[in-house]
Each structure stands twice: as C-alpha cells, then as structure tokens.
Amino acid sequence: MLAGGADHKIGAAWWAILLVGGSLAGRAFALWLAGDRVPLGDPFVYQSLARNLLAGRGLVSDEILELPNLRAFYPPGYPLLLAGVGMILPLGAATYVMFNTAIDAAASLLIARIGKQAGDATLGRLAGFIYFAWPTNIFLSPLAYKEGLVALLMLAAILALFGSARGSTKGTIGFGLATGALVLVQPALAAVAPLLGLALRPRFPDWRSWARRMAMAAAVTALVMLPWWVRNYLLFDRFILFTTAGPLGLWIGATPLGHGSWVRPPDALLVGGELRAAAALGAEAWRIIVADPGRYVTHCLAKIPLAFATSEHPLGQLLVMQPIAHKSLILRLMWIPQLATFLLLAAAIAGAVKARRTVLFHMMLALWLQVLVFGIWFEFAARHRYFMTPILLLLAVAAFRGTDRVASD
Numbered sequence: 001m002l003a004g005g006a007d008h009k010i011g012a013a014w015w016a017i018l019l020v021g022g023s024l025a026g027r028a029f030a031l032w033l034a035g036d037r038v039p040l041g042d043p044f045v046y047q048s049l050a051r052n053l054l055a056g057r058g059l060v061s062d063e064i065l066e067l068p069n070l071r072a073f074y075p076p077g078y079p080l081l082l083a084g085v086g087m088i089l090p091l092g093a094a095t096y097v098m099f100n101t102a103i104d105a106a107a108s109l110l111i112a113r114i115g116k117q118a119g120d121a122t123l124g125r126l127a128g129f130i131y132f133a134w135p136t137n138i139f140l141s142p143l144a145y146k147e148g149l150v151a152l153l154m155l156a157a158i159l160a161l162f163g164s165a166r167g168s169t170k171g172t173i174g175f176g177l178a179t180g181a182l183v184l185v186q187p188a189l190a191a192v193a194p195l196l197g198l199a200l201r202p203r204f205p206d207w208r209s210w211a212r213r214m215a216m217a218a219a220v221t222a223l224v225m226l227p228w229w230v231r232n233y234l235l236f237d238r239f240i241l242f243t244t245a246g247p248l249g250l251w252i253g254a255t256p257l258g259h260g261s262w263v264r265p266p267d268a269l270l271v272g273g274e275l276r277a278a279a280a281l282g283a284e285a286w287r288i289i290v291a292d293p294g295r296y297v298t299h300c301l302a303k304i305p306l307a308f309a310t311s312e313h314p315l316g317q318l319l320v321m322q323p324i325a326h327k328s329l330i331l332r333l334m335w336i337p338q339l340a341t342f343l344l345l346a347a348a349i350a351g352a353v354k355a356r357r358t359v360l361f362h363m364m365l366a367l368w369l370q371v372l373v374f375g376i377w378f379e380f381a382a383r384h385r386y387f388m389t390p391i392l393l394l395l396a397v398a399a400f401r402g403t404d405r406v407a408s409d
Helices: 002-034 042-054 077-086 093-117 121-132 135-140 147-165 169-185 192-199 207-236 246-254 273-291 293-301 303-309 313-319 327-333 335-354 359-375 382-401
Strands: none
Touching (some): 002 121, 077 147, 077 169, 093 382, 121 382, 135 335, 147 169, 169 207, 192 359, 273 293, 293 303, 303 335, 313 335, 335 359, 359 382
C-alpha cells in the first residue's frame, strides 16, 4: 500500500512537470509566432492606453472608431496595471508573455485553494495545473489581453467569499476589494459577484449574517470604484457608472449585422465625441430591439452555441497581427484549442450532473446566470466566456475523480 502511494505521488509529480513544462514551451512558441508584429483590436488599444499613461497623457485612446480623445471608453484597471509593468519592462510580446504567465500561475494557485475549500485538494491541484497549460492561455500569452486577469480576480473574489462565509472580516473586505477590482477591469461582470454571493449563501450561518457581510463587501466595492467615479464626473460633469462603451456593447449585441462579436457601427452614429456617440448608439440599439423583440431574443440566444462551440479566437489574434506571418502554420494549429474546448465542455457537463448538490455546481450556475441574464444581450463572443474556464475545469476534473469528496451545500 505504501509503495502504491509512493508510485501515485511520483506519477502525479511527473504529470505536473509535464503540464508546467509543456505550458512554458507553448508560451515560448506563441512568443515566436507573435514576434515583433503589431496586434489589432483590444491588445493594440490596451497597449496604447498604457503607453499614453506612461507618457503623461492620461487614460486616453485615439485608436478606435475614429473618435479621438476617448477618456472613459475603456475601464481603467488593466491599462493601469500594464502601465505599472511598463515602468519596469518595455511593453511588447516578451513582456506580455512573462506578465500573463505570472497571472495564470497565480490563478492556478487560487484554483487549487478553491478546490481545497470545496473539499477536494487533489481536484483543485489537478484543475490548477491544467489551467496553467490551457491552450487559450498559452496562445494569448504574447498579447495584452485582460481575460487572464479577469479570471484571476474572479477566483480571488470566490476564495475571499469562502473566508467571509466562515466569519472572517478580512474575507468580507477581500471579497469587496476583489469585486471592485474586477469591475474596474471588466464592467460586464459587475453582476457576477452578487450571483456568486447567492451561490455560496448556504455556507453562511444564516440569511442575516449573509446580508450583513454582503452589504459590507458592497461598501468596500463602492470605495474601490469611487476614484473612477470622481475622475469621470470631473471630466464629463456627469456620473458614469462603468464606461461610455456600454451603449456600443448593446448595439453590437442587438444589430443583426454580426454574431455577437465586434462590428463597426455606421459612421453616422459616430459623431460629436464619446458621450454623443454613446447616446446615438444606445438609441439605435433600442430602436432595433423594439422594432423586432423576437428577432433580438433569437439572435442573442444563438450567441451561446457560437461562443461556446468555437475556439479560433486565440490563434486568430496571432493570425491577424501585422504583418501577417506563419499563416499556414497557425491555421494547422486551430484544432488544438477547438478540441480542448470540446473535451472541457463534455467533461464539465458530466461533472455538473454528478456534482449537482455541491458548491462547484452552485458556482457554475451563478456563472451561467451571468451569461444568460447579463451577457448575451450585449457583445458576446468566445472570449467573453473565458472567465468560466476555471470552474469548468474544476467540474471536468470532478467528473473523473467523483464528487464524494466535494462538499455539498
């Protein structure tokens, strides 16, 4: 028996070494694919925002929609962090690989701790190692994408919530801090924290204790958001809850021109600066919705299979970097994230069926509610589901380990 236990530990160690080593090699390969080429879309804009901050211009972008001087169009959290990194290292693909690798490693550690809090430390460690080697994370590593940071902050919020449920004031404050940071990085996930709070409600002693701690966390979140609100009021003479890009997200979600991912609006809607453009985009979005509500609902529901069944985004971003290079090689690699996504979803569904009375299932239910109630009605594509990957991995591993070790609520 002792020999068998030793062999099991040795085998697990080899798997860990293989996953970590494969992940690091994959990230080096992704860096080679990126080279010194220029990204498009959000990676380019976030890099530009960080460089503008370092140059003393402030949080301002001129690189999107041909609207100059956009000052509250993008949330501040990620470009501020990038600017901090840029004070130490030159912003570019090599720095992003190191930065994103550190973020993914931290997220993997939190996944391991969440698995332990859920009742199965081994499950958490396995899911954490797999997350570090996840193809999406590997291929996005040379780019200034915030999705890894979003996942890290969500995991930090979950872990703090476990502490809050045990009566820890530090956990409650940590939940509020992580939630505020998450909203400042990805405002579209503003509702995920209260939904997770509801998912873990059974772990609190009673409803009164839960409500008191959620109110404390909400107050902390508001304090984290306060500098952003004050800054925007001073700039625009009006209160802006998140960003000025909300109406654009609604228009992209409503227009039949696309499938939930980025679509450039007509030039007629992009006049008069970001506030007037936001008002015009919002009005046009509501016109589309009211004109045919049924088509809007059908269009938005169709985003779910499109977003969850396709995984070309990470390699697609490397493909369109300018000048285009390694095209045939990148196209031949497209099956890797696609197969990984298919296996993950299949295993997670099996795990969810087995774990339907556990805290893992309740957390996944909260994330699905976020997608269904607050996600698909706006811009929603494959990358907007990446925040779910850690919990999906925990459920997928649970499908193979069984759920008898996972705590029930």
